[in-house]
Amino acid sequence: MIAPAQPDLLSPDAVDDPYPMMAALREQDPVHWSERYRSWFVTRFDDVDACLRDERFSSDRIAPYRRARLDREGTDPGVRAAFGVLEDWMVFKDPPDHTRLRKLLSRAFTPRAVERIRPRIGEIADELLDGFAGRGGTDLVGDYAYPLTASVIAEMLGVPREDRHLFKDWSDRITGLVFGGLGDTDRHSEGAQGMAELTEYLSGLVAAHEREPADDLLSALISARDAGDSLSHDEVIATGVLLLFAGHETTTNLIGNGLLALLRHPDQRARLAADPALIDGTVDELLRFDGPAKTVARLMAADVELRGRTLRKGERVFLCASGANRDPAVFTDPDRLDVTRSGARSLGFGVGLHYCLGAPLARLEAAIAIPRALDRLAGLRLTGEALEWHPVLLSRGMRRFPVEFDASSRPGAA
Numbered sequence: 143m144i145a146p147a148q149p150d151l152l153s154p155d156a157v158d159d160p161y162p163m164m165a166a167l168r169e170q171d172p173v174h175w176s177e178r179y180r181s182w183f184v185t186r187f188d189d190v191d192a193c194l195r196d197e198r199f200s201s202d203r204i205a206p207y208r209r210a211r212l213d214r215e216g217t218d219p220g221v222r223a224a225f226g227v228l229e230d231w232m233v234f235k236d237p238p239d240h241t242r243l244r245k246l247l248s249r250a251f252t253p254r255a256v257e258r259i260r261p262r263i264g265e266i267a268d269e270l271l272d273g274f275a276g277r278g279g280t281d282l283v284g285d286y287a288y289p290l291t292a293s294v295i296a297e298m299l300g301v302p303r304e305d306r307h308l309f310k311d312w313s314d315r316i317t318g319l320v321f322g323g324l325g326d327t328d329r330h331s332e333g334a335q336g337m338a339e340l341t342e343y344l345s346g347l348v349a350a351h352e353r354e355p356a357d358d359l360l361s362a363l364i365s366a367r368d369a370g371d372s373l374s375h376d377e378v379i380a381t382g383v384l385l386l387f388a389g390h391e392t393t394t395n396l397i398g399n400g401l402l403a404l405l406r407h408p409d410q411r412a413r414l415a416a417d418p419a420l421i422d423g424t425v426d427e428l429l430r431f432d433g434p435a436k437t438v439a440r441l442m443a444a445d446v447e448l449r450g451r452t453l454r455k456g457e458r459v460f461l462c463a464s465g466a467n468r469d470p471a472v473f474t475d476p477d478r479l480d481v482t483r484s485g486a487r488s489l490g491f492g493v494g495l496h497y498c499l500g501a502p503l504a505r506l507e508a509a510i511a512i513p514r515a516l517d518r519l520a521g522l523r524l525t526g527e528a529l530e531w532h533p534v535l536l537s538r539g540m541r542r543f544p545v546e547f548d549a550s551s552r553p554g555a556a
Contacts, residue, residue, distance in 0.1 A: 151436075157533045160436060161477065163463035165228070173451045179535075181458040182451075183437070185465030187472045187489070189410075193461050195494040199440035202236045203458070204229045210528050221330050224319060224337035230380030233388070233496065240495065243381065246366050246373060247499060250298070250359055256502045259294070263507055266293050267514045274434060275518060278549040281542050282515065287388065287397040290511055294503070295389030299382060300351060300358030305343070312340040313387055318533060337383070344382045348375075359385065381526070393504040395434030395539030397511045399426070401434050402543065404516065405524055407479045411516065414481050418513060424481040425508045429490035430467045431479050436538040437462045438492065460535065463489045519547040 150156060151162050156163050167174050168185040173517055184190055193199045204225055228234060232243040235510040249255065267290055274280040288310060296306045319333025348364060355361040363378045371383075404411040414420050446453045453459060467488045468476040491498035498504070516522060523546050530541045 148176065149174070150178060151183075151535060152533055154181055157531050158529070160464055160538070161468060163259075164462055164488060165468065168465050168469060173449045174454075175451070178459075179460075180367075181460055182453055183460045183462055184448070185462045187466040188462060189467035190461045192464040193440065193448075193459070194299075194438065194496070195490070196446070197523070198442065198444045199459060200236055200443040201234055201240070201440065201496060202443075203399050203439060204231075206232045218331060218334065220334040220338055223487060224334035225329075227337055227341055227380050227383055230322065230377050231384045232381065232499075233384070236478060237495065242478045243373075243377070244499060246363070247359075247381070247385075248531040251499050251501075251503055253394060253502045256506055259298070260506060260510070262297070263290070263294055263510045266290050267511050268518075271514065271518050275547075276549055279544070279546045281329050281356070282401055282545050283540050283543040286515060287394045287401075287511065287543075291390035291393040292386075293505055294507060298359050298389075299385055300356050300360045301347065301386070307520070308343065309340070309386060309390075312336045313391065316340070316387055317391070317534065317537070320536075340383055340386070341493070344386075346380050348382070349379060350492060356485065389500060389503075391537065391539075392434045392498070392500070393507050395537060396425075396429060396504055398540050398543050399434060399538065400428035400508060401430045402524075402529070402540070403428055403514060404494065404512070405522065405545075410479050410481045414513065415516065418534055421480050421509045421513055422505070423484060424536055425485050425505050425512070426488065427491075428508070428512075429480050430473070430483075430488035431537065433463065433464045433467065433488070433490035434539055435492070436534075437464070437536050439536060440466070445476050463492075464538065520547075521546075521548040523547065 149167060151160060153314045164185055167183060172189060173182060173184055184193060188219060197251065232240055232247070235243065267286075270286050270289055274285055280286065289306075292309055292313075293303075293306055296303075296309070301309075313336075315332045315336030317333075319330060319337065349359075351361050351364055355364070360378075361380055363381055365374065366373050404414070410424075414424050419457060440459045442453050442455050442459060444455050444458045467473070467490060470476050473486050475481075491501040491504070525544045525546050527544045529543065532539050532541055
């Protein structure tokens, strides 16, 4: 494929399948300047890997945007407030603030800590499957992947069960604000409204936890603030918002995209069914093959020379994990799904200081949810209906994932 002079990663074809355009850029123009997005796109594995580790590629991109755009343009106060919350997110900070916040959260997401909730993840998966297994069809995102991942992180934070349905609408509206979408003039105002409602809810929940502490993440954050661990009240709220949003968004897409890949590759689905012990490697391969992170945005903190191009201080760079994870220089036959693949690591959860803190939880949820659905929904298949992907630059996931299956699907575990 020949790369167009000005490739558009938000064109309908690229939103449906970004990999041909990523391949063309990787081969022909691996450090590409886009006039359309006023940004660089980097697509080769070695480059993306190195840039993610390089402190000159800064994660601190919200505060400069606010100063350069929002504070000067008389922007709606609600939009400014929403970006103020984003500014306190750990993922948009560099050291030392990033180090401080990550240290406070890291104990909750170690493999050992996450393993303790394995039984509960299985229970939630079975409860959800029980709810639609007899219907013969469902939306695997809206009825399964999203409520499973949202329920897990909500329970960890201490959100009451009866309130968890509220987060889907808030999350959908915030997605365009965080991940960057089409030229939708309403996405900032819609995202700001969703952020305001979620922040107001979390503020009330923090107040309730202050009165009656519990054994959950939110109480732990409040305790850290009160113990003088340099965590402000606003950071407690912002971190709660981040955990509720990021704690399900990525894993929802990992589960949805993973199930889709296995339905489209029945030979690999059969391999996994024949050898369930392959599941951990399968999750790694699904993360590589069509993972939830399409690109990672960085802001240049200094001039950098890369493949004969000068990336100037202040310019935005999209490090394309989806292009890097199919780089033939690293992966043999990279466009083929292979659940027995081993050896090469992908960049699906990032690398370096910003390696995804929730990776152990996401892997475990996917390792439980994917085989559970394949086993229990007999004859699981695509409907033939066109899939609708979120039209955003940073993440890759479906809005809906309609499927059919035999109504006589198997019961859950006793």
